[in-house]
Amino acid sequence: MNKLPPLVLPKVEFNREFSFSDADFERIRKLIYKEAGISLNPSKKDMVYGRLVRRIRELKLATFAAYVDYLESVAGKREFEQFVNALTTNLTFFFREEHHFPILADHLKQRAAAGASELSIWCAASSTGEEPYSLAITALEAFPHGSKPAISIIATDLDTSVLETGRKGIYPEDKIARLPPGHAHKYFDKLPDGNYQAKAVLRNMITFQRLNLIENNWALRKQFDAIFCRNVMIYFDRDTQFAVLKKFAPLLKPDGLLFVGHSENFYFASDYFQLRGKTVYQHAPKK
Structure with missing residues (x-):
């Protein structure tokens, strides 16, 4: 019986609207790593094309090479913000990784019982705001009766467009549906267009501001009872992760918690942090 010859599939070349070579992709990888610490896997070439092609159309450029040239020019400095916004991932929803929130509530209550009159939380990758609003709700629910300590939340992100969404606190109904039962009515107002806006009591607790985690100098001048930095450092290489964790250490109070x-x-940062529970860290004992 004769065997069929092996099937050889022709290499498929996609017809792209704009020229996008491997060299163009490599230049973009270096730029986003330098600017945001994001380490793009070589397999992300198609994703990068899809994220940036709209910028090239809007700027009326002919190729990706021309776009990178523009980014590296003096005139292109303002475009860098759009460039970073396009390549950052902002998947989030209310009470994501829900096991963290009861831990936070207990931690805040313990701090208040110990005499703390002010409690502060830093949400270091706030995206469109669902996480800091979840933190604010958790803090309010931790003190349902009588007086409670003053609670403030700093919400930072590299992407300026998502920060603006967070400041407004307006979300579609399908986002609000993820809230625990009763929380939508208690903490959000339904708007005439069918969207929901976080009540003022939540919005007033949160300050949204831009912060780049890989920059040397952070505009933060206080220590926090808790730091949430979740699902962002997976995009950093090991050296960048370590540098960020090292800078977290002095900003976390001695009995504070780091949620990841x-x-x-x-584990490689054991000189600074030790695991306390499921993806929750505390300061490592001083040696």
């Missing part, structure tokens, strides 16, 4: 994402493990 479900797939993040920072």
Whole structure:
């Protein structure tokens, strides 16, 4: 019986609207790493094309090479913000990784019982605001009766467009549906267009501001009872992760907690932090 010859599929070349070479992709990888610490896998070439092609159309450029040239020019400095916004991932929803919130509530109550009159939280990758609003709700629910300590939340992100969404606190109904039962009515107002806006009591607790985690100098001048930095450092290489964690250490109060994402493990930073529970860290004992 004769065997069929092996099937050889022709290499498929996609017809792109704009020329996008491997060299163009490599230049973009270096730029986003330098600016945001994001380490793009070589497999992300198609994703990068899809994210940036709209910028090239809007700027009326002919190729990706021309776009990168523009980014590297003096005139292109303002475009860098759009460039970073396009390449950052902002998947989030209310009470994501829900096991963290009861831990936070207990931690805040313990701090208040110990005499703390002010409690502060830093949400270091706030995206469109669902996470800091979840933190604010958790803090309010932790003190349902009588007086409570003053609670403030700093919400930072590299992407300026998502920060503006967070400041407004307006979300569609499908986002609000993820809230625990009763929380939508208690903490959000339904708007005439069918969207929902966080009540003033939540919005007044949160300050949204831009911050780049890989910059040397952060505009933060206080220590925090808790820091949430979840599902962002998976995009950083090990050296960048370590540098960020090292800078977190002095900003976290001695008995503070660091909350990280479900797939993040920072065993290599054991001089600064030790694992306390499921993706929750505390300061390492001083040696």
